[in-house]
Amino acid sequence: MSVYPSARPPQLFGALETHVPLLIWSTNSLPPAPSSTAGHITSQSELRSYLGSALSSGTHTVLLFLQEKLSRDDFTVYGGVYGNKEDSAFKSLESALRSESAVFPAVEWSSSSSVASILEEKLGVSPLLLAPDALDELKLDSAVNHLLLVSLPYCSQGRSCREVLRSNDEVIGRVLKTLEAKSLPYTAIFTGLQPSRLISEPSLSAAPGRSLLQAPTPDVRPPFMYNTSSGPCIMLWYQSLRVSFSQSGAWVDLTSLTPSVTGSCNTTNSVLILTYNQSISLRFSMSQRFYPVSARRWSSLDSVQLRQNGVTASFSSRSIYTPAEYSFHCQSVTSFRDALLIPTSSSNNASNWRLNFVDFQIQGSGLNNGTNFSYASDCAGFFTAGIWMGLLTSLLMLFIFVYGLHMILQLNTMDRFDDPKGPCISVPQTE
Structure with a gap:
C-alpha cells in the first residue's frame, strides 16, 4: 500500500x-x-x-x-x-x-x-x-x-x-x-509536438506535515535497502536522523549524508548496516518468527547498534514489531524521550549516547513488489491524549446534564396554596 x-x-x-x-x-x-x-x-x-x-x-x-x-x-x-x-x-x-x-x-x-x-x-x-x-x-x-x-x-x-x-x-x-x-x-x-499545458501533478512521495501552497516541499530520497540475488530483503527510510555521543553533547545531523549500505539476509533474520563515514555506522537487526497464539508470522526490530570510532552502543527495541507482511512506521523513534530504543545493560555507552529518528519506517520481509514498503503498521495508539481528553470532558458534561435533569424531575408542587381572600391557613403548633 x-x-x-x-x-x-x-x-x-x-x-x-x-x-x-x-x-x-x-x-x-x-x-x-x-x-x-x-x-x-x-x-x-x-x-x-x-x-x-x-x-x-x-x-x-x-x-x-x-x-x-x-x-x-x-x-x-x-x-x-x-x-x-x-x-x-x-x-x-x-x-x-x-x-x-x-x-x-x-x-x-x-x-x-x-x-x-x-x-x-x-x-x-x-x-x-x-x-x-x-x-x-x-x-x-x-x-x-x-x-x-x-x-x-x-x-x-x-x-x-x-x-x-x-x-x-x-x-x-x-x-x-x-x-x-x-x-x-x-x-x-x-x-x-509538446504539451500545451504543464500542470503540476500530485505525488505520493512527500515529506510529512503541512505546507503552504506557495512553498513546494522538497524531493523525497529513496529508502535505503540491501539487495540479494532474489531482490531487496530489508528496507529503511527516515526523514531525519541525529545522534549524540554524550548526555549534554551537541547533536550530529546525519540526514544529508548518503551512507554505504551492506547487510545480510536469510529466512528468519535480516541485517542492514549503514556506514556514514569512517567513524559512524548504524546496524539494524530484524528477525521473523511464527507465533502459534496469533497463528501468523511477526517481524520485529531486535536491536540497533551505533558505532563511533570503534566503540559500540547497543539499543534493544520496545514495541517495534509488526505482522511479517507489513512494514513498521513511527513518527518519532528515540532513545531518550518516550523511548522505543532502550539501552542494553551490557552496553556502557548506550545510556550516554542518544538516537533520534523522525518519520521512521522499516521492513525486513514481504516487500511490496520488491521495491516498495508494504502497508504500514503505525506505532500511534488509537486512544491518543487528545481523544482521552475529549472523552473525559464529554463524560463530565453528560454527568452534569443527567444530574441536573434528575434534580428537575424531583421537584414537587404544593398540595395547598394560600388564598389571600379566604381564611389563612393555620398550622397548629404542638408543644
Missing part, C-alpha cells in the same frame, strides 16, 4: 504533466488500442509496439498532423472546435474518428522523443513536409510507403486559441477530403 514513505499527504507540487494525446484513424483496419486504467500514461515503448502492429504488413500512406502544442484540455476548453461544421461535405476531425480509430489520451512525452522518428523507423522513409494546398498536385504511388507531415500552429498573440484550433480542424478536413478524392488508402495521426 505504501510507497516510501507511507501514510503521508500527497505532495502539492510534484512532477510536471509531460504527456500529449494521440489520435489514430485509418481507412483500413487498425488493431484495437490496448486497454488501460484511468490515468494511464502510454509509454514510448507501448506506442512503438502499437504502431509496429498497425503498420506491419503492406504499404502505407501515413499522414502525421503535428500541432505545435496539444493537451487534452484543448478538446474541451474551447467549445468543440474539432466538431462537425455546417458544410456537410466538410470532413472534420470528429467525423474522421467515427471510422476505424484508436485514441491514446496520454502518451509519454520528452524533448528527445518524437512520433515522426518512430514512423520513419517503421516505414523506412523520410517524412515529407507538406503544405495542405500542395496535396492536389502531389502524385502518390500506393505501391510504396509515404510519410506526409502536416505542421499545424498553436495559439499566438495575434489570434485566439479558438480561432487557431478551428482553422487547424479545417486544414485536417481539407487534406482528408483530398486523399479520399484520390481514392488513396491512408492512416492519419494527430498529436502535438
Whole structure:
C-alpha cells in the first residue's frame, strides 16, 4: 500500500504533466488500442509496439498532423472546435474518428522523443513536409510507403486559441477530403509536438506535515535497502536522523549524508548496516518468527547498534514489531524521550549516547513488489491524549446534564396554596 514513505499527504507540487494525446484513424483496419486504467500514461515503448502492429504488413500512406502544442484540455476548453461544421461535405476531425480509430489520451512525452522518428523507423522513409494546398498536385504511388507531415500552429498573440484550433480542424478536413478524392488508402495521426499545458501533478512521495501552497516541499530520497540475488530483503527510510555521543553533547545531523549500505539476509533474520563515514555506522537487526497464539508470522526490530570510532552502543527495541507482511512506521523513534530504543545493560555507552529518528519506517520481509514498503503498521495508539481528553470532558458534561435533569424531575408542587381572600391557613403548633 505504501510507497516510501507511507501514510503521508500527497505532495502539492510534484512532477510536471509531460504527456500529449494521440489520435489514430485509418481507412483500413487498425488493431484495437490496448486497454488501460484511468490515468494511464502510454509509454514510448507501448506506442512503438502499437504502431509496429498497425503498420506491419503492406504499404502505407501515413499522414502525421503535428500541432505545435496539444493537451487534452484543448478538446474541451474551447467549445468543440474539432466538431462537425455546417458544410456537410466538410470532413472534420470528429467525423474522421467515427471510422476505424484508436485514441491514446496520454502518451509519454520528452524533448528527445518524437512520433515522426518512430514512423520513419517503421516505414523506412523520410517524412515529407507538406503544405495542405500542395496535396492536389502531389502524385502518390500506393505501391510504396509515404510519410506526409502536416505542421499545424498553436495559439499566438495575434489570434485566439479558438480561432487557431478551428482553422487547424479545417486544414485536417481539407487534406482528408483530398486523399479520399484520390481514392488513396491512408492512416492519419494527430498529436502535438509538446504539451500545451504543464500542470503540476500530485505525488505520493512527500515529506510529512503541512505546507503552504506557495512553498513546494522538497524531493523525497529513496529508502535505503540491501539487495540479494532474489531482490531487496530489508528496507529503511527516515526523514531525519541525529545522534549524540554524550548526555549534554551537541547533536550530529546525519540526514544529508548518503551512507554505504551492506547487510545480510536469510529466512528468519535480516541485517542492514549503514556506514556514514569512517567513524559512524548504524546496524539494524530484524528477525521473523511464527507465533502459534496469533497463528501468523511477526517481524520485529531486535536491536540497533551505533558505532563511533570503534566503540559500540547497543539499543534493544520496545514495541517495534509488526505482522511479517507489513512494514513498521513511527513518527518519532528515540532513545531518550518516550523511548522505543532502550539501552542494553551490557552496553556502557548506550545510556550516554542518544538516537533520534523522525518519520521512521522499516521492513525486513514481504516487500511490496520488491521495491516498495508494504502497508504500514503505525506505532500511534488509537486512544491518543487528545481523544482521552475529549472523552473525559464529554463524560463530565453528560454527568452534569443527567444530574441536573434528575434534580428537575424531583421537584414537587404544593398540595395547598394560600388564598389571600379566604381564611389563612393555620398550622397548629404542638408543644
